[in-house]
Amino acid sequence: MFSTCADPSTLDGLSWLACYLTTGKHMAFYLSFGTVLLLLAVTAPAALLFGFGGAAAARSRFAPLSWLGKAYTSIVRGVPDIAFFLFFVIALDQAFEYVRHRVKCPDWSEPVRQGNDFVVCTAAKLPLSTSPQWVHETYGFLLAVLTFAIVFGAFAANVLYGAMKAVPRAQMETAEAYGMTHRQAFWRILVPQMWVYALPGLGNLWMILIKATPLLFLLGVEDIVYWARELGGTKAARFTAYPHGDWRLYYFGALLVFYLFLTWVSEKVLARVMARLSHGQATAAGEAMRKAGA
Amino acid sequence: MNKLILTTAVLALAAGGAMAQDVVRMGTEGAYPPWNFIDDNGDVAGFERELGDELCARAELNCEWVTNEWDSIIPNLVSGNYDTIIAGMSITAERDEVIDFTQEYTPPDPSCYVALSDDVDVDGGIVTAQTSTIQAAFVAEAGATLVEFATPEETIAAVRSGEADAVLADCSYLQPIADEEADLVMLERNEQIGGGVGMGLRESDADLKAKFDAAISSMKDDGSLNALIEKWEVASTF
Numbered sequence A: 001m002f003s004t005c006a007d008p009s010t011l012d013g014l015s016w017l018a019c020y021l022t023t024g025k026h027m028a029f030y031l032s033f034g035t036v037l038l039l040l041a042v043t044a045p046a047a048l049l050f051g052f053g054g055a056a057a058a059r060s061r062f063a064p065l066s067w068l069g070k071a072y073t074s075i076v077r078g079v080p081d082i083a084f085f086l087f088f089v090i091a092l093d094q095a096f097e098y099v100r101h102r103v104k105c106p107d108w109s110e111p112v113r114q115g116n117d118f119v120v121c122t123a124a125k126l127p128l129s130t131s132p133q134w135v136h137e138t139y140g141f142l143l144a145v146l147t148f149a150i151v152f153g154a155f156a157a158n159v160l161y162g163a164m165k166a167v168p169r170a171q172m173e174t175a176e177a178y179g180m181t182h183r184q185a186f187w188r189i190l191v192p193q194m195w196v197y198a199l200p201g202l203g204n205l206w207m208i209l210i211k212a213t214p215l216l217f218l219l220g221v222e223d224i225v226y227w228a229r230e231l232g233g234t235k236a237a238r239f240t241a242y243p244h245g246d247w248r249l250y251y252f253g254a255l256l257v258f259y260l261f262l263t264w265v266s267e268k269v270l271a272r273v274m275a276r277l278s279h280g281q282a283t284a285a286g287e288a289m290r291k292a293g294a
Numbered sequence B: 001m002n003k004l005i006l007t008t009a010v011l012a013l014a015a016g017g018a019m020a021q022d023v024v025r026m027g028t029e030g031a032y033p034p035w036n037f038i039d040d041n042g043d044v045a046g047f048e049r050e051l052g053d054e055l056c057a058r059a060e061l062n063c064e065w066v067t068n069e070w071d072s073i074i075p076n077l078v079s080g081n082y083d084t085i086i087a088g089m090s091i092t093a094e095r096d097e098v099i100d101f102t103q104e105y106t107p108p109d110p111s112c113y114v115a116l117s118d119d120v121d122v123d124g125g126i127v128t129a130q131t132s133t134i135q136a137a138f139v140a141e142a143g144a145t146l147v148e149f150a151t152p153e154e155t156i157a158a159v160r161s162g163e164a165d166a167v168l169a170d171c172s173y174l175q176p177i178a179d180e181e182a183d184l185v186m187l188e189r190n191e192q193i194g195g196g197v198g199m200g201l202r203e204s205d206a207d208l209k210a211k212f213d214a215a216i217s218s219m220k221d222d223g224s225l226n227a228l229i230e231k232w233e234v235a236s237t238f
Helices: A013-020 A024-059 A063-078 A081-104 A133-166 A169-177 A182-219 A224-232 A248-278 A284-293 B002-015 B047-058 B073-078 B093-098 B134-141 B152-161 B171-180 B206-221 B224-232
Strands: B023-028 B036-038 B062-067 B111-115 B126-130 B145-149 B166-170 B185-191
Touching: A024 A063, A024 A133, A024 A182, A024 A224, A063 A133, A081 A133, A081 A182, A133 A182, A133 B062, A169 A182, A182 A224, A182 A248, A224 A248, A248 A284, B023 B047, B023 B073, B036 B047, B047 B062, B047 B206, B047 B224, B073 B093, B111 B134, B111 B152, B111 B171, B126 B134, B126 B152, B134 B145, B134 B166, B145 B152, B152 B166, B166 B171, B171 B185, B206 B224
Parallel strands: B023 B062, B126 B145, B126 B166
Antiparallel strands: B111 B166, B111 B185
16 A cells, blocks of 8 residues: 555554555455445345335235235244354255256256255356356345345334334225225325334334344355454464454454444434424324424 | 457357366365465465465366355355365365365374463363364364364464363464464374365366366475475475
């Protein structure tokens, strides 16, 4: 990074630290914060979508769809996250490859399962083994997003299902009295009003999602926890220009600050959104706002 | 010009489409110096990096390096996330049931203990080792109480904090640590366990195994493997 960093053994104090903190390895560490934020930014709406689908399905008057929605929420919520992350991702990856294998290599004669090995034809590999490393990393990241979305979607579905039920029945009756169809009443009356009931639950989920991001490393994505552990570990002088002892405490301390900051900002934002949603609602918070304004 | 090269490359790929792999993905742990570790630039480095690059050059393979947790390094190989394990993995009968190994590229070496003082009792005390290693299996069989950790770094930290009396690992991993850290000492006692270290491959990848076997043989024959072992001080020579 800096020209003075050519020979770190001659440096000390702040200039050593400046060089140390700008090694290629540290750059990868800083970038991984972006990975975590990106994961949150993509996963939260995706999970909400899964949740909305699950809740809408569970409410459906078409019985099989309702069973499907209810089965999704109860099964996924009941499986420990870590088991889900270890088992499901490998299964999902193999399912994708198996489907591609079937489509792309119809005249392949050998079995896909050979003992412990899972062997598909070269063209069915996902990503192709010829792809550059960043494609593999992006694919791993997308698998992670999908898995997080499915897991957190199940919890969100449960929250939204409850929120839909919490909208006063009188509101729906009024909509029906105006001649709205079920579909119209759902989209125009129920959905806009349910958020105020859903937000406390969804806010909780968001907090849990932030804390769950270190599970990324289980999926082979090099996240902040991986780099903190790698960078903080003891470095012997034979293998690095910047030898140091066990510094994991400092690195994990930095992560603590990062996560606390993220949750603190989230709380502020959620409080604002809640205030906005409560406006004009027939809830205790909405009533208090009305009185304060009057 | 670049386009021309690209087109030729694509044509070459298309022509060789039926061939096995064009890129061999090398899976390693990246946390076990001097065998394999992440250097200051964030790249995989160490004995196995140099060895692997040389083997790939000799076998005329295009290799790419990937890191993976030690814990799940075998499951990810068999499910096809990478094509080889080159991570200081000793050849054992249990592992050989699940995956295949090339011939060994370092001979069997004893494992060493590191502790805070010379007089710890490694027969009846608490000994730590990395999860799913031959050392962990050895301690579990022997009389001492085993405490396992996911990374080698944590086993050293456990000895420092007093959680374990000693750590059992490859001598080559412990030697630089014992040399540089004043509070840690290496015990006289060694344990003769495990076979040599080889590359792990899927059992269905016989072609790739043959290529690497041939490359390792050629490095053994011209002495370049011994030179590499001596350079990185990972093991005894052949």
